[in-house]
Amino acid sequence: MDNIIEVSDVTFEYTDNDNVSTVLKNLSLSVERGSFTVILGHNGSGKSTLAKLMSGLLKPDSGTVTVDGITTADEQNEIEVHRRVGMVFQNPDNQIVATIVEEDVAFGPENLGLPPNVIRERVDSALKTVDMYDYRLHAPHKLSGGQKQRVAIAGIIAMEPECIVFDEPTSMLDPKGRREVMDTIYRLNKEKNITIVLITHYMEEVEKADRVVVMDSGEILLDGKPSDVFSQVEKIKEIGLDVPQTTELLYLLKQNGYELPDGVIATGDCVSELLALLRRENCGNTEC
Amino acid sequence: MATLSVENLTYVYGEKSPFQKTAIEDVTFSAKSGEIIGVIGHTGSGKSTLVQHFNGLLKANSGKVLLDGADIWENPKEIRKIRFKIGMVFQYPEYQLFEETVYKDIAFGPTNMGLSAEDINKRVLDTAQMLGITAEMLEKSPFDLSGGEKRRVAIAGVMAMQPEIIVFDEPTAGLDPAGRDIVLEKIKEYRDRTGALVFIVSHSMEDMARVADKLLVMNSGHLSMFDTVKKVFSNPQKLKKIGLNVPQVTKVFSALKEKGIPVDENVFTVNDAVSYLLSFLKGGKNND
Numbered sequence: 291m292d293n294i295i296e297v298s299d300v301t302f303e304y305t306d307n308d309n310v311s312t313v314l315k316n317l318s319l320s321v322e323r324g325s326f327t328v329i330l331g332h333n334g335s336g337k338s339t340l341a342k343l344m345s346g347l348l349k350p351d352s353g354t355v356t357v358d359g360i361t362t363a364d365e366q367n368e369i370e371v372h373r374r375v376g377m378v379f380q381n382p383d384n385q386i387v388a389t390i391v392e393e394d395v396a397f398g399p400e401n402l403g404l405p406p407n408v409i410r411e412r413v414d415s416a417l418k419t420v421d422m423y424d425y426r427l428h429a430p431h432k433l434s435g436g437q438k439q440r441v442a443i444a445g446i447i448a449m450e451p452e453c454i455v456f457d458e459p460t461s462m463l464d465p466k467g468r469r470e471v472m473d474t475i476y477r478l479n480k481e482k483n484i485t486i487v488l489i490t491h492y493m494e495e496v497e498k499a500d501r502v503v504v505m506d507s508g509e510i511l512l513d514g515k516p517s518d519v520f521s522q523v524e525k526i527k528e529i530g531l532d533v534p535q536t537t538e539l540l541y542l543l544k545q546n547g548y549e550l551p552d553g554v555i556a557t558g559d560c561v562s563e564l565l566a567l568l569r570r571e572n573c574g575n576t577e578c
Numbered sequence: 579m580a581t582l583s584v585e586n587l588t589y590v591y592g593e594k595s596p597f598q599k600t601a602i603e604d605v606t607f608s609a610k611s612g613e614i615i616g617v618i619g620h621t622g623s624g625k626s627t628l629v630q631h632f633n634g635l636l637k638a639n640s641g642k643v644l645l646d647g648a649d650i651w652e653n654p655k656e657i658r659k660i661r662f663k664i665g666m667v668f669q670y671p672e673y674q675l676f677e678e679t680v681y682k683d684i685a686f687g688p689t690n691m692g693l694s695a696e697d698i699n700k701r702v703l704d705t706a707q708m709l710g711i712t713a714e715m716l717e718k719s720p721f722d723l724s725g726g727e728k729r730r731v732a733i734a735g736v737m738a739m740q741p742e743i744i745v746f747d748e749p750t751a752g753l754d755p756a757g758r759d760i761v762l763e764k765i766k767e768y769r770d771r772t773g774a775l776v777f778i779v780s781h782s783m784e785d786m787a788r789v790a791d792k793l794l795v796m797n798s799g800h801l802s803m804f805d806t807v808k809k810v811f812s813n814p815q816k817l818k819k820i821g822l823n824v825p826q827v828t829k830v831f832s833a834l835k836e837k838g839i840p841v842d843e844n845v846f847t848v849n850d851a852v853s854y855l856l857s858f859l860k861g862g863k864n865n866d
Contacts, residue, residue, distance in 0.1 A: 332754035466821035530756030
């Protein structure tokens with residue numbers, strides 16, 4: 291398998307005065323190039339720390355993290371690591387540095403020391419990718435949350451990374467903004483073949499992922515295809531997480547003795563399963 | 579018993595400046611004790627601006643806010659008293675914690691009300707107990723708590739003033755599912771115990787389906803709908819047009835109906851969906 295990120299046997303601790311709290315314990319995880327991985331976990335489960343380790347913002351206390359074969363712990367590699375992995379955070383307001391959208395997007399490529407014509411090309415193409423080209427001369431603070439977040443994403447794309455790690459990018463957005471940002475993320479994965487690692491609390495954002503990793507107390511609790519992970523409704527609920535409403539609906543019906551598959555996520559799939567069930571039970575035509 | 583009435587409220591930001599913007603226009607509605615009202619709308623629709631008028635944090639350019647029939651601005655010097663009756667829990671309220679201990683932080687509001695030491699103590703302990711804040715936590719610094727705990731402490735600080743009306747601006751933003759469930763439950767419990775009128779500004783239709791009695795829908799500064807949850811969610815097209823949504827399980831039911839299954843579309847929570855489908859399926863079997 292061709293892995294872009296390899297986390298092997300990583301332990302990470304935060305030290306506050308004399309208190310040492312272990313956030314990650316001997317954790318190993320590989321992310322395949324071009325894949326879409328979602329990381330779930332309750333607050334304090336270590337998922338944001340893992341994200342920062344993957345993008346080289348934090349270095350492991352023990353174990354290694356490599357990006358494209360490059361060790362993040364070595365300071366000399368910093369630029370090469372950041373060139374390959376970009377990160378987008380929760381609050382769009384904290385990620386915008388310039389007063390004009392296109393200048394903000396140009397910040398990254400400028401720091402890579404690229405020639406002006408290349409920067410121009412990259413900025414334009416990045417803004418087009420996130421559908422914000424028409425706003426290139428606007429002031430970022432006048433944009434909506436979803437638009438700002440897309441500008442932040444454009445700033446990362448302009449560096450042409452191979453992988454982007456998103457840490458709850460939609461948690462401060464309204465439903466429309468959330469949709470815009472999620473559509474953009476899917477597009478980056480499918481059309482630009484950028485590897486995506488997405489940390490979220492919204493279970494419905496898991497739907498189109500290739501893989502779901504569930505974290506609990508600094509360890510990986512579940513890891514697999516979305517449908518496999520969400521088959522384990524009890525285990526997920528036990529650690530204070532949720533499953534999508536569609537998954538829960540079919541799960542509860544199954545508990546009542548109806549034959550239904552586990553781990554159904556998409557609305558359309560849930561509807562088809564219910565239609566099939568109603569047909570089987572001869573219930574759903576008008577005489578019912 | 580309290581009644582809050584808003585009459586023809588209009589508020590303009592930056593009036594007579596180049597940045598003049600009408601945030602809310604001609605909003606009229608009335609709500610009474612015991613109701614939980616969800617305030618929904620896209621970012622910039624005027625939700626937060628509207629609720630900040632309820633206790634006089636903003637003063638309208640025209641129109642009135644009436645508490646039990648009396649204009650809250652009738653005597654501007656008395657506006658502070660209104661703020662003890664109408665409490666406000668802002669977005670990310672944990673950023674406003676500041677005292678040395680959790681106890682002192684919760685006591686801050688009641689102390690400002692000029693209550694006796696005995697009353698203050700009773701209110702702090704009662705509120706802490708209701709919100710699951712342990713005696714041990716009360717002695718800790720609020721900054722040593724987890725995100726979800728901090729949120730509850732901040733909410734306790736407002737609830738300890740025992741306001742007749744309480745407004746929450748996105749109380750579950752950034753919390754994991756378990757933290758979210760606790761906060762919503764506690765808000766409901768406060769309403770049940772005190773009979774208060776509660777407003778919750780939210781982006782989560784799923785949350786609103788679970789706790790709200792009525793929904794107040796804002797769109798571009800105007801009151802678009804003010805009705806029961808059932809009536810509002812039975813209009814998915816209109817909601818979608820203004821950047822909102824219905825819960826996922828409601829979408830499933832709409833799709834079933836489109837496929838010719840005679841189900842009731844007015845299902846907004848997973849539990850309702852399960853009991854509805856179970857009785858629907860049993861009905862089918864009885865007919866066999």
